[in-house]
Amino acid sequence: MATDALKRQIAGKWQNSFARLNRDQEGIVGLLVFSEAWTLATEFLHPRDLNDPAANKDWDMSQVRVAVETLSRSKMLPLLLENFLEDMRKQQHLITRDVQQYISQYEEAEDIHHIARLIYRLLEWYRAWVPISELGHTILSAYTLTFQTHVYSILPPSFSRGFKQLVNATFEIGMSPIAPPWLPPTPPALQSLVPAPRPDLPLWGAFEQLGLLDRNESLISSVCYEHIEAHILGTCARRWSERMLQPMREWMTNKIVPWMVMPYARGARSAEEARSMLQGVGSRFDFHVCKTLSDLRTREIFDIIIDFPDSQPALEDLKECLQRVDQRSQLVQTLRKANRKRLLHPGADTKDILTQYVSIIRCLRLVDPPGVLLFKVADPIRRYLRERPDTIRCIVASLVGDGESGDSLVDENEPIQPLQQIQVEDYTDPSWEPEPIDAGPDFRTNKPSDVISTLVSIYDSKDLFVRELQVLLAQRLLAITDGNFDRERRNIEILKIRFGEAALQVCEVMLRDMTESKRIDQHVQSQKNMILHPTIISRHFWPPLQAGKFVMPGQFKQIQDDYAQEFHAFKQDKKLRWLPHLGTIHLEIELQDRTVPADVPPLEAAFIELFSEKDTWTVDELIARVGSVDRPAALKALATWVDMGVVKEGAPNQYILLEVAEDAATHPRPTRMVEEAPAVLTVEQQQADQMKVFWKFIEGMLRNLGTLPLDRIQTMLKFAPNYDRTIEQLGAFMEAARREGMVTVSGGMWKLSRA
Structure with missing residues (x-):
């Protein structure tokens, strides 16, 4: 049983509650008013069914406000809120039914019209159930949270797709004064929401009231990002001849920023306030413009470099984007x-690789003046070019070329300057700047700035280029037939600026030899008119020439002797040593029924001269008469006359002079070009010949010491005269010797092959 104390406690609480509800009025009048x-x-607060017309009821709002005031004085609003929220939970199935209906229609038709109708329908539910403002902000906030929580819990994943499509469609209608057909008319209940200068303004207002803007902020941003990307890709792709970054920013100002007012600055009361609210998100979108354009130009960078300098505006845009x-x-x-x-594969020509490398140098210096990007990109190209045997030749050919091809590596507008060498940094220089933050440990800021210095720096020494210059210049000088050396003289002067006076002394001697040879020939011709016009050079100052020791027969030998006699009379302290395998001889061969003109190398002329003695010769007899000629060269020379129809092949290895031409229809002859071999040995050929000399040293080492590693062979060879090969070059030579069966290798140890 209850104790007296408990009874007194309950009675006290009852009296307090009754007094609070009755508000000190007589009897139970106050309690009746509260009830x-x-x-x-x-x-009034009970959630009604919008689909039931009978649920619509007109309320006297003055009576409702009085009732709310009464409950407030009685401190019963929290209990009223609990009751209201419980009623909402019981009526939420009404909203769920409408959501499922509209979502089903959207999923079936993929028409955003149904998503828009769903948004407006949800807003109608929200406004139909919303408490009056007299209940206070707390009850309104609790209602909004409960309503939105339920709505978000029942929206399927397909709603996000439809909502994104709906937001995306506002780009097209935002600036249009006419609403699209799919956008339903603004319901009467929303017409007083905000004035609508834009057809999509009520839609954004519905988004905001339903909390969809905050909940889907990243989705809305992604729509804007996708519009920016689509416009940039559609407008800027492969348009490299004009600046595109500033037009894209202007497009964003004219098209994107007005649209951004709706999701990001709807509450602004002035243009200045709207500008302040849009500053942060606008900076994000400007960043995305730069990033999208940077990604596009990065994907196109190889073709942009190929198109340089026409693509320079695109590189300037890329430079500005990379700063952002x-x-x-x-x-x-x-x-x-x-x-x-x-680029870096065997199918690419070395000249094309060099041309692209030069374009990369110029383009990346424009994008990144400190040169960090160029240093990182160029390293694989430089290593690949260093492994190609004709790289130096291509660079040198461009330096002394005549420019007729139009694709010279050297820009004619670039000033001619000496080769720049990498120097130690001077930290006491007041203009010194630290290396960029993304520079690697091997990077140096004072890299050569001109293209030629950069190309030469591919190799550790410029001596290789000087030797190749000498070979190429010798070939060009020997190919000149009109005696005009002005172009080569100009090339030498330019190269002296680049490589220095000392490096080009040998070239100066070669040029003087050519001039002196012309003067000597003029003197000899003044003493005795001769048909021979030789080029006389100083043997010790020229690169090695192609070897050949055969003897010209008959009248050719007599002409050489006569010229040598006149030369010795003019230059008594000097003697001519003929190189009969070099040069070109013009002949007119008189046969019984025809005269055949021909410009041929000396060996071909020597063979046809021997046919004046008799009509039939074997290959061995011809070789025996002229001297040191290998059989393939002899067969090639005879094939020239066979192709011209002057001789024919009879029995095997026997050739017969054709005094009377054979019928061409009966014996068709293919057209054949006579190519003259270069007179000067290339640097590779010179190195190969020298390595044949060094082979004697290697053979002696391996015979006396048995097996040796490559580095030990390299160390011992350094004591040989004029040995200047790298261990990589020695390794290539030893590998070639292994393929010929001269040496074997096992575990890195080399030894002579057994005979």
Whole structure:
């Protein structure tokens, strides 16, 4: 049984509650007034069914406000809120039914019209159930949270797709004064929401009231990002001849920023306030403009470099974008990958690789003046070019070329300057700047700035280029037939500026030899008119010439002796040593029925001269008469006359002079070009000949010491006279010797093959 104390406690609480509800009025008048107020308030707040016309009821709002005031004085609003929220939970199935209906229609038709109708329908539910403002902000916030929580819990994943499509469609209708057909008319209940200068303004208002803007902020941003990307890709792709970054920013100002007012600055009361609210998100979108354009130009970078200098505006855009976004490493990786795939492979010509490398130098210096990007991109190209045997020759040919091809590596507008060498940094220089933050440990800021110095720096020494210059210049000088050496003299002067006076002394001697040879020939011709016009050179100052020791027969030998006699009379302290295998001889061969003109090398002339003695010769007899000629060269020389129809092949290895031409229809002869071999040995040929000399040293080492590693052979060879090969070059020579069966290798140890 209850104790007296408990009874007194319950009675006290009852009296307090009754006093609070009755509000000190007589009898139970106050309690009756409270009861009426509670009934009126709960009926007014009870969530109604919008689909049931009978649920619509006209309320006297003055009576509702009085009832709310009564409950407030009685401190019963929290209980009223609990009752209201419980009623909402019981009525939520009404909203779920409508959501499922509209979502089903959308999923069936993929028409955003149904998503728009769903948004407006949800807003109608929200406004139909919303408490009046007199209940206070707390009840309104609790209602909004409960309503949105339920709505978000029942929206299927397909709603996000439809909502994104709906937001995307606002780009097209935002600036249009006419609403699209799919956008339903603004319901009467929303017409007083905000004035609508734009057809999509009520839609954004519905988004905001339903909390869809905050919940889907990243989705809305993605729509804007996709519009920016689509416009940039559609407008800027492969348009490299004009600046595109500023037009894209102007497009964003004219098209994107007005649209951004709706999702990001709807509450602005002035243009200045709207501008302040849009500053942060506008900076994000400007960053995305730069990033998208940077990604596009990065993907196109290889073709942009090919199109340089016409593509310079695109590179300037890329430079500005890289200052805004951190895409430098992506640019390096993309360009290096493109170079490996499209440039650094055996199918690419060395001249094309060099041309592209020069364009890369110029382009990346424009994008990144400190040269960090160029250093990272150029390293694989330089290593690949260093392994190609004709790289130096291509560079040198461009330096002394006549420019007729139009694709010279050297820009005619670039000033001619000496080769720049990498120097130690002077940290006391007041203009010194630290290396860029993304520079690697091997990077140096004072890299050569001109293209030629950069190309020469591929190799450790410029001596290789000087030797190749000497060979190429010798070939060009010997090919001149009109005696005009002005172009080569100009080339030498330019090269002296680049490589220095000392490096070009040998070239100066070669040029003086050519001039002196012309003067000597003029003197000899003045003493005795001769048909021979030789080129006289100083043997010790010229690169090695092609070897050949055969003797010209008959009249050719007499002509050489007569010329040598006149030369000795003019230059008594000197003697001529003929190189009969070099040069060209013009002949007119008189046969019984025809005269055949021909410009042929000396060996061909020597053979046809012997046919004046008798009509039939074997190959062995011809070789025996002229001297040191290998059989393939002899057969090639005879094939020239066979092709011209002057001789024919009879029995095997026997050739017969054709005094009377045979019928061409009976014996058709293919057209054959007579190519003259270069007179000067290339640097590779010179190195191969020298290595044959060094082979004697290697053979002696291996015979006396048995087996040796490559580095030990290299160390011992350094004591040999004029040995200047690298261990890589020695390794290539030893590998060639192994293929010929001269040596064997096992575990890195080399030894002579057994005979």
